[in-house]
Amino acid sequence: MAWKRADWWARISYDGIPLGLVVRKQLAHEYIYRYRNGLQEKYVYWTGENPQTPEQQAWRGVFAEAVATWQGLPWTFKEIYNLFANRNHLRMSGYNLFIRHYVKERPFLWEK
Numbered sequence: 001m002a003w004k005r006a007d008w009w010a011r012i013s014y015d016g017i018p019l020g021l022v023v024r025k026q027l028a029h030e031y032i033y034r035y036r037n038g039l040q041e042k043y044v045y046w047t048g049e050n051p052q053t054p055e056q057q058a059w060r061g062v063f064a065e066a067v068a069t070w071q072g073l074p075w076t077f078k079e080i081y082n083l084f085a086n087r088n089h090l091r092m093s094g095y096n097l098f099i100r101h102y103v104k105e106r107p108f109l110w111e112k
Contacts, residue, residue, distance in 0.1 A: 066102040070095060 026032045032043045070078070081094030090097060 062103055062106050063099070066099045069102065070098050073098075 024033055024035055026045055029045050032045055034041050034043075078094055078098075081098050083094070084090075085092050085094050085097045092100075
């Protein structure tokens, strides 16, 4: 099948601006383009809220403590967590398993 020049140009341009065959990343904080599973997708650029409530700040502190604790562990403990997660088919890394346990041990955040 022969492509007409107008059809070809419409496929690789956006409002007359040549884009190439595949577009990725954001454009002027207005749109986000991605190419996934053979399809070109376009999303509106969005920035979420950051209310910084006392409860949210408490959770951020717990996660910061958890990450610092993990980073301070010897590699042998890290390897134990990784092996436990892998052998029990938890579909997560040892790091994620450690963070989960660390957060669940903080009952003051779960109680209201």
